[in-house]
Amino acid sequence: MAPVRIAEARVIVCSPDRNFVTLKLTTDDGTVGWGDGTLNGRELAVASYLTDHLSPLLVGREAGRIEDTWQYLYRGAYWRGGPVGMTALGAVDTALWDIKAKRAGVPLYELLGGRSRDGIRVYGHATGATIPDTVADTRRLMEAGFSAIRIQTDTPGTQGAYGVSVPGQVYDPSAGGHLPQETVWHTPSYLRHTPTLFEAVREELGWELDLLHDVHHRLSPREAAQLGRSVERFNPFWLEDPTPAEDQTAYRYIRAQTTAPLATGEVLNSIWGVQTLITERLVDYVRATVVHAGGVTHLRRIFDLAHLYGVRTGSHGATDLSPVSLAAALHLDLAIPNFGIQEYMAHTALTDRVFPHGYRFADGYLHPADEPGLGVHLDEDLAAHHPYERAYLPVARLRDGTVHDW
Incomplete structure (x- = not known):
């Protein structure tokens, strides 16, 4: 197969009963890959990281170079790791695997x-x-x-x-x-x-x-x-x-x-x-x-x-x-x-x-x-009818008021 490049990276935040962050990567031959970037209670931090920092680095990259892209985004950040960065990287990586499997015509597990x-x-x-x-x-x-x-x-x-x-x-x-x-x-x-x-x-x-x-x-x-x-x-x-x-x-x-x-x-x-x-x-x-x-x-x-x-x-x-x-x-x-x-x-x-x-x-x-x-898709029109809603995970305290692990 001839190599394809990422033509567009789009981040979609929606709340069909709860908040989700989804990355949509589209290649220059029209293949679409989906990645989940949801970090419960901190969704907008990941959405911003994807939109403002990773998406500009993705457009124009060869979609099939998954390992190289992973290393580029991880090592190239210097301030690497952590839940926000790794969740955003997880969304990119999953979307690239979705693209590769679709272009090969097989389920990802193959x-x-x-x-x-x-x-x-x-x-x-x-x-x-x-x-x-x-x-x-x-x-x-x-x-x-x-x-x-x-x-x-x-x-x-x-x-x-x-x-x-x-x-x-x-x-x-x-x-x-x-x-x-x-x-x-x-x-x-x-x-x-x-x-x-x-x-x-x-x-x-x-x-x-x-x-x-x-x-x-x-x-x-x-x-x-x-x-x-x-x-x-x-x-x-x-x-x-x-x-x-x-x-x-x-x-x-x-x-x-x-x-x-x-x-x-x-x-x-x-x-x-x-x-x-x-x-x-x-x-x-x-x-x-x-x-x-x-x-x-x-x-x-x-x-x-x-x-x-x-x-x-x-x-x-x-x-x-x-x-x-x-x-x-x-x-x-x-x-x-x-x-x-x-x-x-x-x-x-x-x-x-x-x-x-x-x-x-x-x-x-x-x-x-x-x-x-992957065998999963996103209905973008329906998602648009369910915008982000602010939500937090609970905080636990002991009986004396001390903050504890929830």
Whole structure:
């Protein structure tokens, strides 16, 4: 194929029920590539970085030189890394892979080595204000075909628990308004309550179901070890983000104190950010994402490193990422040898109309589209009817008012 060059780079910010940043790259032969640049609660920072800094560098570049473009944008920035820069780079990289696969006439996974499996096992989210509510929601997801489910519930003694949805609504912690919602956290109550959640789900629904739980960075290493030991007997699939992920060496202590499987990495955005976690085998699953870890190119490097050390993947896939990002993740999930599991929260019907896609869910598995490229698009006319709306993630405080990890 003759090389093509990028003729136009356009950034689209829309809010079909929540905010998304999308990069559209168009080549001089008319091929369009899509990339997700959404950074929850900081969307406009990425949009500006893409529009003001990266787009002028992209127009005129050869679209097929993906690795060279990645290095050019990463190393050339000097002030490299960080969530804003890596998310913007992830959008560019994903769009370039979309273009390359479309021009080759194959689904993206074919360019990544082809299928390593027939489908991508996913886990769903069960929530509830009470433990019986979460048990009922877990049962609903089992009946829908999920064999792995993340369980979260409100904790007595706290206000505004993470991961608990309003009945009948899709969970979305982002809140519109001028200031973030403030919640109240109490660690002792949580440490007492969470084992009873696992116990209730096991008693009601049995032991064939894989159970996951997200701590959301809220515990110290000692507290995380205490939680791990208290739920070991319920055979959790993993405990996610038991302590702030930036402190990689803290996982040495947790690892030495509990056999509960550990997962982290959604807030880490480079191979150097997860290097210690992987090479010392401090986690069982790495949760880095296509969009926040620099795109398909860089995330593949992270997953290849993880493979060398027996660490499996479990990429973040909540609705704070657009269908463009989920589609890209599925192609990578399908190709790599050390795939573990993929998070999956269905987007709203409106979001699916704005981002028509070919991936599909069946019997606990997702299957990527078989059309060339990512298999996802953006309806620009419909997106224009849903402009950006300011929204922030919550802020947590302890009972005495001290700011805590949310």
